[in-house]
Amino acid sequence: METIAIVGVGLIGGSLGLALQEAGFTGTILGVSSERSIASALELGAIHAGAGLDEAAARADVIYLAQPIAGILKTIERLAPICRPNTLITDAGSTKFEIVRKAGELLTGCRFLGGHPMAGKEARGVEAADPGLFRNRTYCFTPVSIADLDAPLVRQFTRWIERCGAKILTLSPEDHDRTVAFTSHVPQLLSTVLAVVLAELPVEKLQVAGPGAIDMTRLALSAFDIWSDIIETNRDAIDHALTVYIDKLTELRDNLQTPRVGENFRVAASVAARLRM
């Protein structure tokens, strides 16, 4: 890997540029993004130069799509006629099935590897970029076949992701999407609905909200533009995971003051502790 083009230089793309350099990458980092993001990214040192998508496709051996899902799908269409045989295209989209399906259909002229870094913060934009964003975080890759991971350029790229501090986990695109419905999409929607319910309280009652309500509504600050893409590309898995959740919550409500609630608290505390190990 000598030249990487990052398409969409925001929080994730900018952080990758900084993290790669901190990890010792001495090749060229191109940024394909809005004029404003390129200017900020250059100032922060996250990229070495701005480029158009055509130039990026001509020069880069790795093209990293760090846009929202709808942007990634559009860029895949634009790259289809111009990507070169030895290029690796990879992405950081929050759902994988639809992206991997489209890439498999259109990017027949080069190699594609779906990816998803389990890292983020509320702040968006390259200004929030952080070279430590991937450190100690899981980074999912979703190859169509495990053999996809053996190609030399793919190995080089995944090795750089490890050098950025991430722990790699390999899942099928379907399995990834089913899992993040539980671990990411349901938590977001729980937070959003909690805030919607609190919005219906008389406004002075909001003063009663303590640290617990504050924690549980942090995700509710998320912007919908990101989430409308996620919901659109993972509707069935989210529907299923929400149904499982609603059933468990209803069960707990119907068993309030039985020993089952205590058992729920113990199981919950143990898995919450494991998530923090």
Added chain:
Amino acid sequence: METIAIVGVGLIGGSLGLALQEAGFTGTILGVSSERSIASALELGAIHAGAGLDEAAARADVIYLAQPIAGILKTIERLAPICRPNTLITDAGSTKFEIVRKAGELLTGCRFLGGHPMAGKEARGVEAADPGLFRNRTYCFTPVSIADLDAPLVRQFTRWIERCGAKILTLSPEDHDRTVAFTSHVPQLLSTVLAVVLAELPVEKLQVAGPGAIDMTRLALSAFDIWSDIIETNRDAIDHALTVYIDKLTELRDNLQTPRVGENFRVAASVAARLRM
């Protein structure tokens, strides 16, 4: 207020002792607690001396009950025959109706004022005590009649709570309990149920959990002993608030990919931002 006895010198009781002194209180602070807690509290300077409940009732003009709910209810029974006419008894229990009801029935020989500081952290015990725990937090008082707040000793005490940095909110006990069902009890149960649902995923899939799942399962670390009292003394309000929540979550699930979801996100982000003001 010249002598305050804190019954139950843990996180809240210890923090009150430290906060009062930081706010300029120069009277005596007695602690009624386990031998171990008294020793730690003395070492931290949160109290001036340990005492038994009889001695505390004989010496203190304010008795502050900072135990879990069941402990507060028991202490009210024990104080009934020994409290003096000019003593103010107040508490920091998480639900108010049952405590205020019992105090009204038994503490006919002195004055009682229910209270609830909206402050806390996961860590428990006096070792976690923090003089800033109440700062910029709401502190609810739940007088049976607003006139209860006019008694000179009550005014002195609530003034000290303000000097500790808290913002006072007055609610009826019933209104308090209905409100915290939404702002505190439902958030706790949402977090517990999320962790229970995640516990059913294959264990390697937990690696996919990102910062969102971590946030949303923090409350799931809470110990059940505190929560079993809360559930027992606020069952109907929790049942109602959970039902409202389940209905909204079901509505959102059934409307995924309609414009209503976007509207939910906007309302949620706005109330989540207001909670942070």
